[in-house]
Amino acid sequence: MSKDLIPKMTLALSRRTFLHRSAVIVGGALLGGPAFAANQVCRLTEPEIVGPFYRFGAPFRSQLAGPDEPGDRLILTGTVFSSDCRTPLPGALIEMWQANNAGLYDTSKPGNFTEATTFHLRGMLYTDEKGRYQIETIVPGRYPVPPNLPGLEKYAGLMRPAHIHFRVIESLHIPLTMQLYFKGDPFIAKDPWAGHKQSLAIDLEQDGRLRRGVFDIVLARGL
Ligand SMILES: [Fe+2]
Structure with missing residues (x-):
């Protein structure tokens, strides 16, 4: 990933954003201090279905959209934590x-996970x-569930x-x-999925021409 972008991330984290995240974690975990405030709850990030548009083999990159991609530009940041919400x-x-x-994916073949698309x-x-x-x-567009x-x-x-x-994978989780x-x-x-998982929705803040969002992810330990 483009590590030169990382230092900007923590600076963008606001207290308000912290308080609205799904796996609610105090910024100390990111900023080197103690992890929890008294009113914070540690929860595993809720899972959902893969859906029909996953494709195996996407390229390594942190910039998903090129500079000419139509739409509202979005910078999304976060940290992946273990189940204690602090590691x-x-x-x-x-x-x-x-x-x-x-609202279009780069494929018209839903469910064909090994199709080599343009990614x-x-x-x-x-x-x-x-x-x-x-x-x-x-910011992605909405789309109807295909027939x-x-x-x-x-x-x-x-x-x-x-x-x-x-999809998030770590060897011990x-x-x-x-x-x-x-x-x-x-x-x-x-929505039959999002409607029951409000913790997976984040606020976006306007920052000039950009929108910024923060979403931390908490994985369940496998041991
Ligand atoms: Fe989708």
Whole structure:
């Protein structure tokens, strides 16, 4: 990953943002101090389905969207922690994939996980020595659930809230698959996935022409 971007990340973390994260952790864990405040709760990040648009083999990169990609520019940062919400996990592999601004993925073959696409708006990276990640992308567009997906037929046509997919793997922890949402999206409430997992929705803050979001991830220990 582009480690030159990492130092900017912690500086962007606001107290308000900390208090609204899913696995709520006090900034001390990131900034070198003690981990928890008295009113904070440590929770594992909630899992979700992989969905039909995952593809194996995305390139290593932290910039998912090129400079000419249409859409609102988004800088997303966070830290991957162990189940105590305070031990950062360096070297965790994060895969991300998302739709473009118009709600389209780089494939029209849902469910074909080994298809070699252009890997547009897809990437993977390792967390740095402090368990941190940063990606530069665009806010994804919404899209309807495609028809004729085995097991999801009853949801065909349902408009999904904007989301970014994650898979997170670390050798001593249980792999996590999840989707990240954005607070205020009116399609969250009736979504069969996001509607029950409010902890996976974050606030985005405007920073000039950028939007910034912070999402920390807590994995379950496998030992
Ligand atoms: Fe999706």
